[in-house]
Amino acid sequence: xxxxxxxxxxxxxxxxxxxxxxxxxxxxxxxxxxxxxxxxxxxxxxxxxxxxxxxxxxxxxxxxxxxxxxxxxxxxxxxxxxxxxxxxxxxxxxxxxxxxxxxxxxxxxxxxxxxxxxxxxxxxxxxxxxxxxxxxxxxxxxxxxxxxxxxxxxxxxxxxxxxxxxxxxxxxxxxxxxxxxxxxxxxxxxxxxxxxxxxxxxxxxxxxxxxxxxxxxxxxxxxxxxxxxxxxxxxxxxxxxxxxxxxxxxxxxxxxxxxxxxxxxxxxxxxxxxxxxxxxxxxxxxxxxxxxxxxxxxxxxxxxxxxxxxxxxxxxxxxxxxxxxxxxxxxxxxxxxxxxxxxxxxxxxxxxxxxxxxxxxxxxxxxxxxxxxxxxxxxxxxxxxxxxxxxxxxxxxxxxxxxxxxxx
Amino acid sequence: xxxxxxxxxxxxxxxxxxxxxxxxxxxxxxxxxxxxxxxxxxxxxxxxxxxxxxxxxxxxxxxxxxxxxxxxxxxxxxxxxxxxxxxxxxxxxxxxxxxxxxxxxxxxxxxxxxxxxxxxxxxxxxxxxxxxxxxxxxxxxxxxxxxxxxxxxxxxxxxxxxxxxxxxxxxxxxxxxxxxxxxxxxxxxxxxxxxxxxxxxxxxxxxxxxxxxxxxxxxxxxxxxxxxxxxxxxxxxxxxxxxxxxxxxxxxxxxxxxxxxxxxxxxxxxxxxxxxxxxxxxxxxxxxxxxxxxxxxxxxxxxxxxxxxxxxxxxxxxxxxxxxxxxxxxxxxxxxxxxxxxxxxxxxx
Numbered sequence: 198x199x200x201x202x203x204x205x206x207x208x209x210x211x212x213x214x215x216x217x218x219x220x221x222x223x224x225x226x227x228x229x230x231x232x233x234x235x236x237x238x239x240x241x242x243x244x245x246x247x248x249x250x251x252x253x254x255x256x257x258x259x260x261x262x263x264x265x266x267x268x269x270x271x272x273x274x275x276x277x278x279x280x281x282x283x284x285x286x287x288x289x290x291x292x293x294x295x296x297x298x299x300x301x302x303x304x305x306x307x308x309x310x311x312x313x314x315x316x317x318x319x320x321x322x323x324x325x326x327x328x329x330x331x332x333x334x335x336x337x338x339x340x341x342x343x344x345x346x347x348x349x350x351x352x353x354x355x356x357x358x359x360x361x362x363x364x365x366x367x368x369x370x371x372x373x374x375x376x377x378x379x380x381x382x383x384x385x386x387x388x389x390x391x392x393x394x395x396x397x398x399x400x401x402x403x404x405x406x407x408x409x410x411x412x413x414x415x416x417x418x419x420x421x422x423x424x425x426x427x428x429x430x431x432x433x434x435x436x437x438x439x440x441x442x443x444x445x446x447x448x449x450x451x452x453x454x455x456x457x458x459x460x461x462x463x464x465x466x467x468x469x470x471x472x473x474x475x476x477x478x479x480x481x482x483x484x485x486x487x488x489x490x491x492x493x494x495x496x497x498x499x500x501x502x503x504x505x506x507x508x509x510x511x512x513x514x515x516x517x518x519x520x521x522x523x524x525x526x527x528x529x530x531x532x533x534x535x536x537x538x539x540x541x542x543x544x545x546x547x548x549x550x551x552x553x554x555x556x557x558x559x560x561x562x563x564x565x566x567x568x569x570x571x572x573x574x575x576x577x578x579x580x581x582x583x584x585x586x587x588x589x590x591x592x593x594x595x596x597x598x599x600x601x602x603x604x605x
Numbered sequence: 606x607x608x609x610x611x612x613x614x615x616x617x618x619x620x621x622x623x624x625x626x627x628x629x630x631x632x633x634x635x636x637x638x639x640x641x642x643x644x645x646x647x648x649x650x651x652x653x654x655x656x657x658x659x660x661x662x663x664x665x666x667x668x669x670x671x672x673x674x675x676x677x678x679x680x681x682x683x684x685x686x687x688x689x690x691x692x693x694x695x696x697x698x699x700x701x702x703x704x705x706x707x708x709x710x711x712x713x714x715x716x717x718x719x720x721x722x723x724x725x726x727x728x729x730x731x732x733x734x735x736x737x738x739x740x741x742x743x744x745x746x747x748x749x750x751x752x753x754x755x756x757x758x759x760x761x762x763x764x765x766x767x768x769x770x771x772x773x774x775x776x777x778x779x780x781x782x783x784x785x786x787x788x789x790x791x792x793x794x795x796x797x798x799x800x801x802x803x804x805x806x807x808x809x810x811x812x813x814x815x816x817x818x819x820x821x822x823x824x825x826x827x828x829x830x831x832x833x834x835x836x837x838x839x840x841x842x843x844x845x846x847x848x849x850x851x852x853x854x855x856x857x858x859x860x861x862x863x864x865x866x867x868x869x870x871x872x873x874x875x876x877x878x879x880x881x882x883x884x885x886x887x888x889x890x891x892x893x894x895x896x897x898x899x900x901x902x903x904x905x906x907x908x909x910x911x912x913x914x915x916x917x918x919x920x921x922x923x924x925x926x927x928x929x930x931x932x933x934x935x936x937x938x939x940x941x942x943x944x945x946x947x948x949x950x951x952x953x954x
Contacts, residue, residue, distance in 0.1 A: 280909030326906035343702040346673040362710045525683045550645040557680040
């Protein structure tokens with residue numbers, strides 16, 4: 198998230214910053230104009246929400262921002278005081294813990310109340326239960342987009358009946374949205390949203406590809422901020438414009454051999470959601486000539502190409518193709534390829550206790566990567582939003598030892 | 606045949622000629638699994654993997670893990686397959702919803718399981734064999750329900766620990782043999798007079814995931830309580846619903862799994878509230894103990910909500926954070942004892 202104010206490497210990242218600010222501000226404007234606002238959990242098929250004229254708000258992203266602004270701890274503690282275990286996802290605790298806050302004290306005036314709630318099981322069960330708590334709190338209609346689990350038995354191929362099931366779920370979401378807006382979804386608008394989403398993904402993948410260059414033009418810390426429109430604003434024009442500008446600038450850097458870090462010697466990858474409460478941790482390696490060149494968080498969570506010749510099927514495939522759906526073996530295969538293509542020296546696994554789907558297989562991945570291709574990994578205990586789950590001093594010394602081992 | 610979690614249809618396994626054996630982890634210390642799984646995964650998953658890696662399940666010919674909507678279950682399955690392979694293993698991808706939209710997917714996946722089992726054994730599982738297995742398993746369920754009711758008036762000779770042993774053993778013993786013993790037990794119980802109404806234990810409902818550590822139940826018995834109803838995955842959710850015998854056998858088996866008291870991971874909390882209240886009525890329960898299994902998201906999210914709802918109804922409740930194996934027994938005893946005393950005082954008012 199582009200919130201911890203810091204000089205950015207890229208001019209166009211400031212464009213992303215504007216999109217980010219407008220996104221929260223516009224939510225309030227919508228509410229005032231009577232346009233429905235939906236609170237959506239991560240990976241809710243956002244193109245459909247936009248295409249139905251409903252404004253999708255992502256409390257998860259808001260929690261990440263609160264964490265980046267160093268405000269998460271008190272919110273977590275408040276939610277715990279209401280009986281919620283410290284073991285529940287910290288995005289949830291941060292979000293719940295803001296309920297009694299005066300909106301004026303919160304960034305962008307807090308979140309406007311939801312008119313409807315939408316969640317999905319695509320990436321985790323946590324959201325499904327979190328949204329039930331919201332449903333009780335706000336007493337508004339809720340829709341759950343169910344999703345099959347892929348990757349059983351080590352095969353991640355999406356089978357046709359799984360696609361069919363998910364297409365039904367998507368169409369159910371459309372019916373739910375239509376019921377709420379009282380209007381039929383405009384098919385042209387839907388197809389346009391898919392085309393814009395696909396274009397955004399195409400640009401995004403190109404950007405990710407450019408980061409294979411040595412030196413790497415842009416590091417993880419900046420890209421986990423720039424990924425924001427891929428989460429919330431897929432299917433809209435400004436996202437495409439932004440990614441185009443970003444791509445152009447990064448391409449230019451690569452062509453002129455410019456890197457984000459002077460004297461780049463060590464290239465790392467980050468596995469898992471970043472610790473939003475301490476993004477400086479990620480850039481701290483740069484003083485030693487190291488860079489986080491790539492991260493699975495921006496590559497395999499949101500966005501994806503859509504086969505527009507078969508829109509519903511293409512859309513379903515895109516939605517289903519996400520990191521939590523991959524088997525452990527598939528994740529390892531991806532990293533073996535990635536390590537080679539991005540010239541990586543090591544992996545930093547953020548063992549994020551707030552996110553089981555991303556964290557449970559890390560020990561296995563770490564071990565196998567070392568055994569099979571000799572790429573070492575460091576497992577760091579942490580949490581995506583709750584700073585209490587992360588010990589900066591301890592993590593820093595572990596990271597430094599790791600860098601030393603890699604020859605920094 | 607190992608059965609991991611309560612959506613695996615036992616009748617199918619039985620009809621294929623195997624003994625269904627429910628995997629419930631162990632109260633033994635977890636030592637090996639920590640190499641593969643972080644400690645913020647629930648103790649059941651970690652313990653099951655731990656036992657598997659230690660070779661404690663070496664007697665298994667096969668293993669079925671379901672459902673995958675629980676997000677620790679998928680890595681468990683993959684890690685188990687890799688580090689302690691069982692000759693034949695299957696996992697089920699069941700829809701995580703009770704909405705009608707998921708029904709045909711649910712049936713399709715169960716059908717795939719049947720096909721996979723048949724392909725492995727090289728033997729067809731016939732409708733006749735399924736019908737016979739349904740009879741055996743329904744008989745077991747009917748007997749457990751009968752005992753559930755008979756016990757209600759005879760708590761003095763049938764403690765919470767005894768009852769848990771009866772139910773838990775039904776998950777691992779040969780069913781025909783278990784049914785015979787249940788019938789004997791029911792007969793013996795019927796001959797006993799009912800307890801006096803006065804001075805009985807405080808009747809409690811137990812809600813949570815699975816209870817395999819009997820020491821927790823022993824504490825409840827010892828401080829003047831008795832578990833008279835539950836909605837546990839090692840309790841009512843396991844045995845309460847029957848297979849409808851009028852349907853084609855396989856359809857009946859799957860329909861039972863589809864429609865039975867749902868796991869919290871696929872249902873809204875008000876569904877569980879309904880189960881709790883219904884069961885409390887049958888058990889004439891006076892209070893509720895929430896056993897919130899650490900790191901089990903459906904329950905850690907839902908329990909504070911449910912607790913606030915039952916409090917509004919004036920039902921005394923206690924919430925305990927638990928793990929597969931009881932920890933801090935002294936403190937747990939004090940809390941349960943205090944709760945039992947407070948609830949009694951409330952009753953007397």
